[in-house]
Amino acid sequence: MKRYLRTIRVGVFLTVRSITRGSIGTTVMTVFMMAMIFMNLIFLTAIINGLTNTAQKQIINTLTGHVLVEAPAGELYMPRANYVYQQLLDVPGVQNISARTNFSAEITISGEQGSYRGVAIDPAQEAMVTTVAEHIVSGRYLKNDDTNKLILGNQVAGDKNNDVEMQAYSLKGAQVGDWVNLQFSNGRSQRFEVVGIFDTDFVQADNRFFISQQEFFALFKEYKNHASEFAVKITPTADVNTVADDIKALPLKIKTRTWKETAGIVDSFTSSFDMVNVIVSFAGLLVAGITIFIVMYIDVINRKRQIGILRAIGITENSIALSYLMRALLYAFFGVILGMLIFKFAIIPLFLQHPLKLPVGQVSLMIAYSLMYVRALALFVVAFLGSYIPIQRVLRMHIIEAIWGK
Template sequence: MKSSDILKWGLRGIRQRKLRAALTILGIMVGTAAVIALVSQTEGIQSSIIDQVNKLGPNTISIRPASGAVVLTQTDVNKILQIPGVEYVVPVVTAPVRVYGGGTSRLFTLVGVDSAEFEILISDVKYAEGRLYQPLSYSEVTVGSSVRQPQDLTYPMVAVGQSATVEIGLVNPVRKTVQVVGVLEPYGTSALVSVDDSLFMSLKGAMALTGRSSYNALFVKTVDVDSVDYVVENVKAIYGTRLSILTVKQITQIVSTITGQLTVLLGAIAAISLFVAGLGIMNIMFVSVIERTREIGVLKALGFTNNDVLLIFLSEATVMGVIGGVLGILVGSGISYVIPILLSAGISRTAGSFGSAQSFSYTPIIRPDIAALVLLFAIAVALLAGFYPARRASKMDPVVALRHD
């Protein structure tokens, strides 16, 4: 029997039982869509984080105290600068601050870094308005886009040329006034900080504002990528385990490992729905075999072989698997772009209720190889689920089948 004839008989069975076939296809579609939508999130998050980390450059080393008992000072900066292969050592001070403006307040991050080293850490920044703070200023700040206007507000909190009140400290908070001199274009998250949700000022200004006498972190730039390992080994030789040292390569590996495991976990959870859909296919195929017992007897009486009958029923399962899989990929692709919007809105609302305005965004990535693999998996589930009912139909005695009412 020709393959085209087998396919026609399979399609005929689907057309005769449209509602049942539609429900089966729906089950496969939901399972496939869940896999695509969830896996694309982890792929997008991984890509976003790695892109931001890579903006620091492959020759960047992050150094932080390993415990609260360790402090980083200018002495440490000078010491690390003496290591061969080191080009820059950029000290950074960060602290949570509450900004008051526009009749409301929000929590943001204050970042202190020398203006000459600002673009070493945060590259390719653009200004929506104004300029970067002066190197010797103790009061000028350049703010991220969400500081000027948080996502949950319809009006700006601060403006260039105006002063703003910031509150530092949780136990005994102190309020101080700063002058807004610039606003950055929307940037997103860097490996250092969420740029959009930060206020930037001179290093000495931030230390004076927060009352700190030490740095939160040091970012080391080597002369080239080949010098990174040598510099790391020398820093470890000097400080031992007192410092936490991470290279861009290590951060990328950690992110890839975590998101890879998360992808497998979410994919496995979503794949369960495909197996449930497979059980539905098996159940429907069994019912179909029982209902079409007499038809099977007629087919065999007309000369259809056991293999022909088997292939007819398997073609039904395959067609439903293909249709459900393709629709699932399309629907899952659409849902995957809705999830980040909902997550961002939810995080903004939650943060806003606690007086914060931290933003969170990424673009999901739908890899063609994963989509193809999911489609093949959906078809395989449909075939496996339909095989036993199809085999049972092919083994029917035509005489007994023709006597069936």
């Protein structure tokens, strides 16, 4: 036991001496490189987490709610919409519901035209389920008694400065106050005034337009009390899967999906980014290992004679090896600490102030601390291996050869 304690004590002494008497510039540069590598290991993961979290929130808040109840397969609309609405509202955990009637129409304005997805809504109901009403960037939101009025998503309205993702398929700059002509799939046409434009920063949500259900049912009396889907918002304490199962158990001809089941696009790009993340993380760890190896190898070569003398005067090989391993782990430790501080107090606030604008919304960094600890542990392992190899090579040399620097 005393031998082990002496080995550790001597190893710590040699570590302290080598750091305090070594090159400060080399030490600082190595720690800084470890910090950069550590931040590289967690940066892409933080972007992927932020991207996934933003996309999930956007799907819930702008498209489907927590649960989407649709007409059964082969049917466009559900009859007795008021009855279905009440049945859904009585399900435990349901907070609010928005009944929607989907349709398609061709919009024409000033020589520009395109076919878009229209949604007839009860504006008050929709505002209690989604956040579309909170993202009006021009004009106003719909009112329940609006007639010949509509609001356009910014991907439909377009922009004269080509500042939207789907500009080529838009109306090239429709504005509040413009009158547009809607031609429905049955051939009927009607003029509508644009009273508002909304921009949720989610392309899939902004590629629609809304009219009031009152107006839609006035135009198509045969569809009165019909709905294509119901967007369901649950209470904060409710479980989405439990609520969905309770809805499925109702004696209704409906198709029920949770928001997760509609989020295939999120799973698709998340899995793709995960593969990229694995490759980048592996490359980062490889760079970390090579960096430690080079620093330690150069140090060992320069101190080969000193190491031989230490062995000659009775310092054990284990103490010498331990000193180098501890120094490498200290480089990694302070690199992780510095990387965490830079990431927390510089990079994350920067992205909060200037988030990435992507088709799914405004994306900031989101880091899981458990994953950060895993990355730190991986860096320690790589630092250990990177220092172990060069020191073992020197320790295998004969003492006389080491002293003579051969």
